[in-house]
Amino acid sequence: VKEMFLGNDTVEIKDGRMFIDGYDAIEIAEKFGTPLYVMSEEQIKINYNRYVEAFKRYEEEAGKEFIVAYAYKANANLAITRLLAKLGCGADVVSGGELYIAKLSGVPSEKIVFNGNCKTKEEIIMGIEAKIRAFNVDSISELILINETAKELGETANVAFRINPNVDPKTHPKISTGLKKNKFGLDVESGLALKAIKMALEMEYVNVVGVHCHIGSQLTDISPFVEETKKVMEFVVKLKEEGIEIEDVNLGGGLGIPYYKDKEIPTQKDLADAIINTMLQYQDKVEMPNLILEPGRSLVATAGYLLTKVHHIKETPVTKWVMVDAGMNDMMRPAMYEAYHHIINCKVKDEKEVVSVAGGLCESSDVFGRDRELDKVEVGDILAIFDVGAYGISMANNYNARGRPRMVLTSKKGVFLIRERETYADLIAKDIVPPHLL
Ligand code: LLP
Numbered sequence: 001v002k003e004m005f006l007g008n009d010t011v012e013i014k015d016g017r018m019f020i021d022g023y024d025a026i027e028i029a030e031k032f033g034t035p036l037y038v039m040s041e042e043q044i045k046i047n048y049n050r051y052v053e054a055f056k057r058y059e060e061e062a063g064k065e066f067i068v069a070y071a072y073k074a075n076a077n078l079a080i081t082r083l084l085a086k087l088g089c090g091a092d093v094v095s096g097g098e099l100y101i102a103k104l105s106g107v108p109s110e111k112i113v114f115n116g117n118c119k120t121k122e123e124i125i126m127g128i129e130a131k132i133r134a135f136n137v138d139s140i141s142e143l144i145l146i147n148e149t150a151k152e153l154g155e156t157a158n159v160a161f162r163i164n165p166n167v168d169p170k171t172h173p174k175i176s177t178g179l180k181k182n183k184f185g186l187d188v189e190s191g192l193a194l195k196a197i198k199m200a201l202e203m204e205y206v207n208v209v210g211v212h213c214h215i216g217s218q219l220t221d222i223s224p225f226v227e228e229t230k231k232v233m234e235f236v237v238k239l240k241e242e243g244i245e246i247e248d249v250n251l252g253g254g255l256g257i258p259y260y261k262d263k264e265i266p267t268q269k270d271l272a273d274a275i276i277n278t279m280l281q282y283q284d285k286v287e288m289p290n291l292i293l294e295p296g297r298s299l300v301a302t303a304g305y306l307l308t309k310v311h312h313i314k315e316t317p318v319t320k321w322v323m324v325d326a327g328m329n330d331m332m333r334p335a336m337y338e339a340y341h342h343i344i345n346c347k348v349k350d351e352k353e354v355v356s357v358a359g360g361l362c363e364s365s366d367v368f369g370r371d372r373e374l375d376k377v378e379v380g381d382i383l384a385i386f387d388v389g390a391y392g393i394s395m396a397n398n399y400n401a402r403g404r405p406r407m408v409l410t411s412k413k414g415v416f417l418i419r420e421r422e423t424y425a426d427l428i429a430k431d432i433v434p435p436h437l438l
Pocket residue numbers: 071074092115116175177214216217218252253254255294295296297298333337390391
Protein backbone atom coordinates (compact mmCIF):
# COMPACT_ATOMS: atom_id res chain seq x y z
CA VAL A 1 0.00 0.00 0.00
CA LYS A 2 1.40 3.40 -0.93
CA GLU A 3 -0.05 6.08 1.30
CA MET A 4 0.42 9.67 0.12
CA PHE A 5 0.41 12.84 2.15
CA LEU A 6 -0.76 16.19 0.77
CA GLY A 7 2.24 18.42 0.10
CA ASN A 8 4.81 15.77 1.04
CA ASP A 9 5.80 14.45 -2.36
CA THR A 10 8.99 12.75 -1.24
CA VAL A 11 7.55 10.66 1.58
CA GLU A 12 6.02 7.25 1.24
CA ILE A 13 4.89 4.36 3.40
CA LYS A 14 6.49 1.19 2.09
CA ASP A 15 6.61 -2.27 3.66
CA GLY A 16 4.95 -0.86 6.77
CA ARG A 17 7.52 1.87 7.34
CA MET A 18 7.99 5.55 6.54
CA PHE A 19 10.56 6.56 3.90
CA ILE A 20 11.84 10.09 3.20
CA ASP A 21 13.58 10.62 -0.15
CA GLY A 22 13.82 6.83 -0.25
CA TYR A 23 15.50 6.45 3.18
CA ASP A 24 13.94 4.54 6.06
CA ALA A 25 13.00 7.13 8.71
CA ILE A 26 13.48 4.72 11.60
CA GLU A 27 16.98 3.84 10.41
CA ILE A 28 17.84 7.55 10.10
CA ALA A 29 16.55 8.13 13.63
CA GLU A 30 18.61 5.24 14.98
CA LYS A 31 21.75 6.40 13.22
CA PHE A 32 21.60 10.11 14.11
CA GLY A 33 19.59 9.99 17.35
CA THR A 34 16.41 11.80 18.33
CA PRO A 35 14.94 14.37 18.38
CA LEU A 36 16.06 14.86 14.80
CA TYR A 37 15.07 17.28 12.05
CA VAL A 38 15.09 15.69 8.61
CA MET A 39 15.01 17.94 5.55
CA SER A 40 14.30 16.53 2.10
CA GLU A 41 16.45 18.11 -0.59
CA GLU A 42 14.19 16.74 -3.30
CA GLN A 43 11.11 18.36 -1.76
CA ILE A 44 12.81 21.76 -1.58
CA LYS A 45 13.77 21.47 -5.25
CA ILE A 46 10.19 20.53 -6.15
CA ASN A 47 8.79 23.48 -4.20
CA TYR A 48 11.25 25.96 -5.69
CA ASN A 49 10.70 24.70 -9.24
CA ARG A 50 6.95 25.05 -8.79
CA TYR A 51 7.45 28.79 -8.27
CA VAL A 52 9.78 29.13 -11.25
CA GLU A 53 7.47 27.16 -13.54
CA ALA A 54 4.32 28.92 -12.41
CA PHE A 55 5.73 32.44 -12.81
CA LYS A 56 7.56 31.87 -16.10
CA ARG A 57 4.49 33.31 -17.79
CA TYR A 58 5.07 36.63 -16.05
CA GLU A 59 8.53 36.94 -17.58
CA GLU A 60 7.09 36.05 -20.98
CA GLU A 61 4.03 38.26 -20.88
CA ALA A 62 5.30 41.24 -18.93
CA GLY A 63 8.80 41.05 -20.37
CA LYS A 64 10.26 41.61 -16.90
CA GLU A 65 12.22 39.65 -14.35
CA PHE A 66 10.67 37.36 -11.74
CA ILE A 67 12.68 36.74 -8.58
CA VAL A 68 12.06 34.34 -5.72
CA ALA A 69 13.68 35.78 -2.59
CA TYR A 70 13.52 32.98 -0.01
CA ALA A 71 12.47 34.27 3.42
CA TYR A 72 15.44 33.16 5.52
CA LYS A 73 13.45 33.39 8.74
CA ALA A 74 11.70 30.15 7.78
CA ASN A 75 14.92 28.15 8.03
CA ALA A 76 18.36 29.71 7.69
CA ASN A 77 20.43 26.54 8.06
CA LEU A 78 23.48 26.98 5.85
CA ALA A 79 22.92 23.76 3.89
CA ILE A 80 19.37 24.83 3.08
CA THR A 81 20.30 28.40 2.12
CA ARG A 82 23.20 27.09 0.03
CA LEU A 83 20.93 24.59 -1.75
CA LEU A 84 18.45 27.35 -2.62
CA ALA A 85 21.22 29.72 -3.70
CA LYS A 86 22.59 27.04 -6.02
CA LEU A 87 19.13 26.65 -7.54
CA GLY A 88 19.22 30.38 -8.36
CA CYS A 89 16.99 31.56 -5.54
CA GLY A 90 17.41 35.01 -3.93
CA ALA A 91 17.10 35.97 -0.28
CA ASP A 92 14.74 37.99 1.89
CA VAL A 93 16.69 38.82 5.05
CA VAL A 94 15.49 40.56 8.20
CA SER A 95 18.67 40.93 10.22
CA GLY A 96 22.41 41.36 9.95
CA GLY A 97 22.65 37.67 10.82
CA GLU A 98 20.48 36.59 7.91
CA LEU A 99 22.35 38.92 5.55
CA TYR A 100 25.61 37.36 6.73
CA ILE A 101 24.21 33.89 5.94
CA ALA A 102 22.87 34.99 2.53
CA LYS A 103 26.28 36.32 1.51
CA LEU A 104 28.01 33.24 2.83
CA SER A 105 25.59 31.13 0.78
CA GLY A 106 26.61 32.94 -2.37
CA VAL A 107 23.34 34.75 -3.10
CA PRO A 108 24.09 37.54 -5.60
CA SER A 109 23.54 41.04 -4.19
CA GLU A 110 20.89 41.87 -6.78
CA LYS A 111 18.76 39.06 -5.40
CA ILE A 112 18.90 40.15 -1.75
CA VAL A 113 16.17 42.27 -0.16
CA PHE A 114 16.21 43.46 3.43
CA ASN A 115 12.97 43.55 5.44
CA GLY A 116 12.07 44.45 9.00
CA ASN A 117 10.58 47.35 10.91
CA CYS A 118 13.56 48.12 13.14
CA LYS A 119 16.75 47.91 11.13
CA THR A 120 19.73 49.18 13.10
CA LYS A 121 22.44 51.43 11.73
CA GLU A 122 24.87 48.51 11.85
CA GLU A 123 22.51 46.42 9.70
CA ILE A 124 21.98 49.29 7.28
CA ILE A 125 25.75 49.61 6.85
CA MET A 126 25.96 45.88 6.10
CA GLY A 127 23.19 46.14 3.52
CA ILE A 128 24.72 49.14 1.79
CA GLU A 129 28.14 47.52 1.71
CA ALA A 130 26.62 44.34 0.29
CA LYS A 131 24.96 46.49 -2.43
CA ILE A 132 21.63 44.71 -1.95
CA ARG A 133 18.76 45.08 -4.38
CA ALA A 134 16.61 46.96 -1.88
CA PHE A 135 15.91 47.85 1.71
CA ASN A 136 12.17 47.49 2.16
CA VAL A 137 11.65 50.69 4.13
CA ASP A 138 9.11 50.49 6.93
CA SER A 139 9.12 54.05 8.29
CA ILE A 140 10.23 57.60 7.48
CA SER A 141 12.59 57.41 10.45
CA GLU A 142 14.31 54.43 8.82
CA LEU A 143 14.46 56.21 5.45
CA ILE A 144 16.27 59.13 7.05
CA LEU A 145 18.75 56.79 8.73
CA ILE A 146 19.43 54.93 5.46
CA ASN A 147 20.06 58.23 3.64
CA GLU A 148 22.40 59.51 6.37
CA THR A 149 24.27 56.22 6.55
CA ALA A 150 24.70 56.03 2.78
CA LYS A 151 26.03 59.58 2.82
CA GLU A 152 28.62 58.66 5.46
CA LEU A 153 29.71 55.68 3.37
CA GLY A 154 29.77 57.70 0.15
CA GLU A 155 27.28 55.26 -1.41
CA THR A 156 23.72 55.22 -2.70
CA ALA A 157 21.24 52.82 -1.12
CA ASN A 158 18.39 51.22 -3.05
CA VAL A 159 15.06 51.60 -1.29
CA ALA A 160 11.64 50.07 -1.81
CA PHE A 161 8.70 51.05 0.35
CA ARG A 162 6.67 48.59 2.36
CA ILE A 163 3.10 49.72 2.16
CA ASN A 164 0.33 48.74 4.51
CA PRO A 165 -2.60 48.02 2.19
CA ASN A 166 -5.16 47.23 4.91
CA VAL A 167 -6.01 43.79 3.51
CA ASP A 168 -7.33 40.98 5.71
CA PRO A 169 -5.29 37.83 4.96
CA LYS A 170 -7.83 35.62 6.77
CA THR A 171 -5.16 33.71 8.66
CA HIS A 172 -4.08 33.35 12.32
CA PRO A 173 -4.03 36.82 14.01
CA LYS A 174 -0.44 36.31 15.19
CA ILE A 175 0.76 35.97 11.59
CA SER A 176 -1.37 38.72 9.98
CA THR A 177 0.65 41.77 8.97
CA GLY A 178 -1.19 43.88 6.39
CA LEU A 179 -4.01 45.30 8.50
CA LYS A 180 -4.13 48.93 9.57
CA LYS A 181 -3.72 47.93 13.22
CA ASN A 182 -0.49 45.96 12.51
CA LYS A 183 2.91 47.54 13.15
CA PHE A 184 4.16 46.98 9.60
CA GLY A 185 4.40 49.25 6.60
CA LEU A 186 3.48 52.74 5.55
CA ASP A 187 -0.23 53.44 5.38
CA VAL A 188 -1.49 54.11 1.87
CA GLU A 189 -4.94 55.61 2.54
CA SER A 190 -3.66 58.43 4.73
CA GLY A 191 -0.99 59.38 2.19
CA LEU A 192 1.94 58.37 4.42
CA ALA A 193 3.43 55.98 1.86
CA LEU A 194 3.35 58.60 -0.90
CA LYS A 195 4.81 61.18 1.46
CA ALA A 196 7.74 58.88 2.29
CA ILE A 197 8.47 58.20 -1.37
CA LYS A 198 8.38 61.91 -2.21
CA MET A 199 10.79 62.55 0.65
CA ALA A 200 13.11 59.86 -0.69
CA LEU A 201 13.12 61.44 -4.14
CA GLU A 202 14.44 64.61 -2.56
CA MET A 203 17.23 62.72 -0.80
CA GLU A 204 20.66 62.49 -2.35
CA TYR A 205 21.86 59.11 -1.17
CA VAL A 206 18.87 56.86 -1.78
CA ASN A 207 17.60 55.43 -5.03
CA VAL A 208 13.86 54.66 -5.14
CA VAL A 209 13.42 51.26 -6.79
CA GLY A 210 10.18 49.69 -5.69
CA VAL A 211 7.05 49.02 -3.71
CA HIS A 212 6.82 46.16 -1.25
CA CYS A 213 3.94 44.51 0.55
CA HIS A 214 3.41 41.43 2.73
CA ILE A 215 -0.01 40.79 4.24
CA GLY A 216 0.50 37.66 6.30
CA SER A 217 1.55 34.04 6.45
CA GLN A 218 -0.13 30.64 5.91
CA LEU A 219 -2.78 32.06 3.58
CA THR A 220 -5.07 29.29 2.39
CA ASP A 221 -7.29 31.51 0.28
CA ILE A 222 -6.11 33.26 -2.88
CA SER A 223 -8.48 36.22 -2.74
CA PRO A 224 -6.41 38.29 -0.26
CA PHE A 225 -3.43 38.01 -2.65
CA VAL A 226 -5.60 39.38 -5.48
CA GLU A 227 -6.73 42.22 -3.25
CA GLU A 228 -3.14 42.89 -2.21
CA THR A 229 -1.91 42.90 -5.82
CA LYS A 230 -4.68 45.33 -6.80
CA LYS A 231 -3.87 47.71 -3.94
CA VAL A 232 -0.17 47.63 -4.80
CA MET A 233 -0.75 48.17 -8.52
CA GLU A 234 -3.25 50.97 -7.85
CA PHE A 235 -0.56 52.59 -5.76
CA VAL A 236 1.94 52.14 -8.60
CA VAL A 237 -0.55 53.85 -10.94
CA LYS A 238 -0.90 56.66 -8.43
CA LEU A 239 2.88 57.04 -8.34
CA LYS A 240 2.99 57.21 -12.12
CA GLU A 241 0.40 60.00 -12.03
CA GLU A 242 2.74 61.83 -9.70
CA GLY A 243 5.55 61.29 -12.22
CA ILE A 244 7.24 58.55 -10.18
CA GLU A 245 8.23 55.32 -11.96
CA ILE A 246 9.36 52.25 -10.06
CA GLU A 247 11.14 49.11 -11.26
CA ASP A 248 10.19 46.44 -8.73
CA VAL A 249 6.99 45.24 -7.15
CA ASN A 250 7.52 42.84 -4.26
CA LEU A 251 4.39 41.07 -3.01
CA GLY A 252 6.02 39.33 -0.02
CA GLY A 253 5.41 35.74 1.02
CA GLY A 254 2.46 34.06 2.59
CA LEU A 255 1.31 31.10 0.50
CA GLY A 256 0.12 28.42 2.90
CA ILE A 257 0.84 24.70 2.91
CA PRO A 258 -1.52 21.76 3.57
CA TYR A 259 -0.85 21.09 7.26
CA TYR A 260 -4.12 19.15 7.32
CA LYS A 261 -3.67 16.19 5.05
CA ASP A 262 -7.33 15.98 4.12
CA LYS A 263 -7.70 19.55 2.85
CA GLU A 264 -6.27 20.74 -0.46
CA ILE A 265 -5.12 24.34 -0.53
CA PRO A 266 -4.08 26.68 -3.36
CA THR A 267 -0.81 25.88 -5.12
CA GLN A 268 2.00 28.00 -6.54
CA LYS A 269 0.20 27.74 -9.88
CA ASP A 270 -3.04 29.11 -8.40
CA LEU A 271 -1.08 31.93 -6.79
CA ALA A 272 0.76 32.71 -10.04
CA ASP A 273 -2.42 32.78 -12.11
CA ALA A 274 -4.11 35.13 -9.65
CA ILE A 275 -1.16 37.50 -9.31
CA ILE A 276 -0.18 37.55 -12.99
CA ASN A 277 -3.73 38.05 -14.24
CA THR A 278 -4.21 40.91 -11.79
CA MET A 279 -0.88 42.54 -12.63
CA LEU A 280 -1.51 42.36 -16.37
CA GLN A 281 -4.78 44.26 -15.97
CA TYR A 282 -2.64 47.34 -15.33
CA GLN A 283 -0.54 46.90 -18.48
CA ASP A 284 -2.15 49.85 -20.26
CA LYS A 285 -1.72 52.16 -17.31
CA VAL A 286 1.88 51.56 -16.22
CA GLU A 287 4.97 49.81 -17.44
CA MET A 288 5.08 46.36 -15.87
CA PRO A 289 7.60 46.10 -13.04
CA ASN A 290 9.95 43.26 -12.13
CA LEU A 291 8.10 40.93 -9.80
CA ILE A 292 9.62 39.71 -6.54
CA LEU A 293 8.09 37.22 -4.09
CA GLU A 294 9.40 36.28 -0.65
CA PRO A 295 8.10 32.80 0.10
CA GLY A 296 9.42 31.07 3.19
CA ARG A 297 7.00 28.41 4.36
CA SER A 298 5.88 27.21 0.92
CA LEU A 299 9.51 26.51 -0.07
CA VAL A 300 10.66 24.51 2.92
CA ALA A 301 7.85 23.56 5.35
CA THR A 302 6.77 20.38 3.56
CA ALA A 303 10.41 19.28 3.27
CA GLY A 304 10.87 18.97 7.03
CA TYR A 305 10.07 16.18 9.53
CA LEU A 306 10.81 16.05 13.22
CA LEU A 307 11.57 12.48 14.24
CA THR A 308 11.07 11.85 17.91
CA LYS A 309 11.21 8.78 20.13
CA VAL A 310 8.52 7.65 22.54
CA HIS A 311 9.97 7.33 26.06
CA HIS A 312 6.88 6.93 28.22
CA ILE A 313 3.18 6.25 27.90
CA LYS A 314 0.71 7.30 30.60
CA GLU A 315 -3.02 6.83 30.83
CA THR A 316 -5.05 9.37 32.78
CA PRO A 317 -8.81 9.03 33.26
CA VAL A 318 -9.33 11.18 30.15
CA THR A 319 -6.22 10.92 27.95
CA LYS A 320 -3.60 8.45 26.82
CA TRP A 321 -0.38 10.47 26.80
CA VAL A 322 2.57 9.59 24.62
CA MET A 323 5.71 11.32 25.92
CA VAL A 324 8.35 12.05 23.30
CA ASP A 325 11.89 13.42 23.41
CA ALA A 326 11.16 16.46 21.20
CA GLY A 327 9.63 19.42 22.97
CA MET A 328 8.21 22.86 22.39
CA ASN A 329 11.73 24.28 22.55
CA ASP A 330 12.57 22.28 19.42
CA MET A 331 9.37 23.17 17.60
CA MET A 332 7.23 25.95 18.99
CA ARG A 333 4.41 26.19 16.48
CA PRO A 334 1.78 24.09 18.31
CA ALA A 335 2.44 25.81 21.65
CA MET A 336 2.64 29.28 20.17
CA TYR A 337 -0.11 29.27 17.53
CA GLU A 338 -2.05 26.14 18.40
CA ALA A 339 -0.82 25.02 14.99
CA TYR A 340 -1.79 21.62 13.66
CA HIS A 341 1.03 19.36 12.50
CA HIS A 342 0.28 15.92 11.14
CA ILE A 343 1.86 13.12 13.19
CA ILE A 344 2.38 9.47 12.27
CA ASN A 345 4.03 6.46 13.80
CA CYS A 346 6.92 5.62 11.44
CA LYS A 347 6.01 1.96 11.84
CA VAL A 348 2.62 0.79 10.56
CA LYS A 349 0.75 -1.42 13.07
CA ASP A 350 -2.37 -3.53 12.73
CA GLU A 351 -4.10 -1.62 15.46
CA LYS A 352 -4.87 2.09 15.74
CA GLU A 353 -5.56 4.12 18.89
CA VAL A 354 -6.30 7.69 19.95
CA VAL A 355 -3.47 9.38 21.86
CA SER A 356 -2.11 12.82 22.71
CA VAL A 357 1.55 13.47 21.96
CA ALA A 358 3.47 15.60 24.45
CA GLY A 359 7.02 16.86 24.84
CA GLY A 360 8.92 16.75 28.10
CA LEU A 361 9.00 20.43 29.07
CA CYS A 362 7.41 21.79 32.21
CA GLU A 363 4.62 23.61 30.36
CA SER A 364 1.08 22.42 29.71
CA SER A 365 1.26 23.89 26.23
CA ASP A 366 4.10 21.50 25.33
CA VAL A 367 1.80 19.25 23.32
CA PHE A 368 2.34 18.37 19.66
CA GLY A 369 -1.06 16.87 19.02
CA ARG A 370 -4.21 16.13 20.99
CA ASP A 371 -6.49 13.14 20.45
CA ARG A 372 -4.77 11.90 17.31
CA GLU A 373 -5.45 8.55 15.75
CA LEU A 374 -2.06 6.85 15.39
CA ASP A 375 -0.86 3.36 14.67
CA LYS A 376 -0.61 1.77 18.13
CA VAL A 377 2.19 3.47 20.00
CA GLU A 378 4.73 1.59 22.10
CA VAL A 379 7.73 2.82 24.06
CA GLY A 380 10.69 3.02 21.68
CA ASP A 381 8.60 3.85 18.60
CA ILE A 382 9.66 6.72 16.37
CA LEU A 383 6.99 9.31 15.52
CA ALA A 384 7.27 11.79 12.66
CA ILE A 385 5.89 15.31 13.06
CA PHE A 386 5.22 16.67 9.57
CA ASP A 387 5.79 20.02 7.85
CA VAL A 388 8.32 21.43 10.29
CA GLY A 389 10.83 22.58 7.66
CA ALA A 390 9.69 26.17 8.10
CA TYR A 391 9.63 27.96 11.47
CA GLY A 392 10.83 24.80 13.19
CA ILE A 393 14.57 24.93 13.89
CA SER A 394 14.57 28.68 13.18
CA MET A 395 12.30 29.28 16.18
CA ALA A 396 13.86 26.61 18.39
CA ASN A 397 15.41 27.66 21.68
CA ASN A 398 17.08 26.30 24.80
CA TYR A 399 14.19 26.52 27.25
CA ASN A 400 14.54 24.02 30.11
CA ALA A 401 18.27 23.89 29.26
CA ARG A 402 17.71 21.63 26.29
CA GLY A 403 20.17 21.67 23.43
CA ARG A 404 18.63 22.23 20.02
CA PRO A 405 18.45 19.06 17.93
CA ARG A 406 20.50 17.70 15.11
CA MET A 407 19.38 18.13 11.53
CA VAL A 408 20.03 15.93 8.50
CA LEU A 409 19.47 16.41 4.79
CA THR A 410 18.20 13.51 2.72
CA SER A 411 19.20 13.74 -0.92
CA LYS A 412 19.98 11.64 -3.97
CA LYS A 413 23.60 11.76 -2.81
CA GLY A 414 22.91 10.32 0.63
CA VAL A 415 21.89 11.41 4.11
CA PHE A 416 24.04 14.24 5.50
CA LEU A 417 24.33 15.77 8.93
CA ILE A 418 23.68 19.51 8.38
CA ARG A 419 23.46 20.75 11.95
CA GLU A 420 25.05 19.29 15.06
CA ARG A 421 23.13 18.84 18.32
CA GLU A 422 23.93 21.43 20.99
CA THR A 423 25.84 20.03 23.94
CA TYR A 424 25.58 20.86 27.65
CA ALA A 425 28.74 22.94 27.23
CA ASP A 426 27.05 24.91 24.43
CA LEU A 427 24.20 25.71 26.82
CA ILE A 428 26.43 27.65 29.19
CA ALA A 429 29.01 28.85 26.65
CA LYS A 430 27.80 32.46 26.77
CA ASP A 431 27.14 32.65 30.52
CA ILE A 432 29.64 34.43 32.77
CA VAL A 433 29.91 34.00 36.54
CA PRO A 434 31.25 37.21 38.14
CA PRO A 435 34.43 36.93 40.28
CA HIS A 436 32.68 37.27 43.66
CA LEU A 437 30.58 34.18 42.90
CA LEU A 438 33.46 31.98 41.84
N1 LLP B 1 8.19 38.48 3.80
C1 LLP B 1 7.95 39.12 4.95
C2 LLP B 1 8.13 40.57 5.02
C3 LLP B 1 7.57 38.40 6.09
O1 LLP B 1 7.33 39.03 7.22
C4 LLP B 1 7.42 36.98 6.01
C5 LLP B 1 7.03 36.20 7.17
C6 LLP B 1 7.69 36.35 4.78
C7 LLP B 1 8.07 37.14 3.69
C8 LLP B 1 7.59 34.87 4.60
O2 LLP B 1 6.29 34.44 4.75
P1 LLP B 1 5.87 32.92 4.44
O3 LLP B 1 5.99 32.69 2.95
O4 LLP B 1 6.76 32.04 5.20
O5 LLP B 1 4.46 32.84 4.90
N2 LLP B 1 6.49 31.99 12.76
C9 LLP B 1 5.23 31.97 12.04
C10 LLP B 1 5.33 32.65 10.70
C11 LLP B 1 5.80 34.08 10.79
C12 LLP B 1 5.94 34.71 9.45
C13 LLP B 1 6.59 36.06 9.57
N3 LLP B 1 6.82 36.70 8.32
C14 LLP B 1 4.74 30.54 11.91
O6 LLP B 1 5.40 29.63 12.41
O7 LLP B 1 3.67 30.30 11.36
